[in-house]
Amino acid sequence: MSSSTQEGCESGNRHAWKACEGQPSEGSNPSPSAMSASSGAVDATPSEASGAADASESVSADLASTDLADTDLTDTDLASMERAVAQAEAALLHDDVPVGAVVVHGTTIIAARHNERELTGDPSAHAEVLALREAADHVGSWRLDECTLYVTLEPCAMCAGAMVNARLGRVVYGTADPKAGAVDSHFHLLDGTVLNHRVEVTADIDAVRCGDLLRVFFRSRRS
Numbered sequence: 001m002s003s004s005t006q007e008g009c010e011s012g013n014r015h016a017w018k019a020c021e022g023q024p025s026e027g028s029n030p031s032p033s034a035m036s037a038s039s040g041a042v043d044a045t046p047s048e049a050s051g052a053a054d055a056s057e058s059v060s061a062d063l064a065s066t067d068l069a070d071t072d073l074t075d076t077d078l079a080s081m082e083r084a085v086a087q088a089e090a091a092l093l094h095d096d097v098p099v100g101a102v103v104v105h106g107t108t109i110i111a112a113r114h115n116e117r118e119l120t121g122d123p124s125a126h127a128e129v130l131a132l133r134e135a136a137d138h139v140g141s142w143r144l145d146e147c148t149l150y151v152t153l154e155p156c157a158m159c160a161g162a163m164v165n166a167r168l169g170r171v172v173y174g175t176a177d178p179k180a181g182a183v184d185s186h187f188h189l190l191d192g193t194v195l196n197h198r199v200e201v202t203a204d205i206d207a208v209r210c211g212d213l214l215r216v217f218f219r220s221r222r223s
């Protein structure tokens with residue numbers, strides 16, 4: 001991360017983008033117990049470092065965590081969010097803001113990516129955009145209406161727009177982004193009233209863990 005970006009974030013510059021976009025307010029999950037309980041997560045060795053998906057990997061029921069909250073979630077939902085979190089952790093290897101995304105078709109992960117903005121210098125290299133591209137390559141079409149995208153952080157306007165353009169069927173996100181989220185926090189781009197496609201949304205299914213990944217990341221940048 002460049003120093004200018006970091007400074008922009010610290011000064012509250014909204015246009016410093018992802019560095020700030022991915023930083024939920026400290027008040028969103030203020031529980032000291034929650035913070036301490038997951039503080040080691042970011043230090044763990046990322047289980048996926050390449051950023052590339054293993055083609056057609058089935059989402060098995062080997063769930064590593066039962067902490068995700070929502071009894072309506074399926075095993076596929078839970079396992080897919082686990083993979084998205086692993087992707088987010090992999091972004092830390094190249095000092096990118098830890099956001100991860102996977103795309104699932106049926107019960108098969110067809111794309112798994114993480115934020116690569118710092119790695120590539122590409123302002124559009126958000127996890128969701130990269131995952132949508134990879135998923136489209138996999139299915140051989142830009143239309144992803146039968147797919148679900150799981151992402152650790154509420155999508156920004158660019159990514160939500162890309163989801164509409166992909167005619168994505170559903171998005172599931174881990175934690176809200178009060179500053180730049182374009183699904184529920186601002187704009188409501190996926191509800192079908194602003195743009196010409198509605199994406200089903202399942203929100204905040206892993207808020208503490210996904211939020212702590214970001215909080216620990218930004219705190220380390222400030223120290």
Ligand SMILES: [Zn+2]
Binds near residue numbers: 126128155157159
């Ligand atoms: Zn984005």
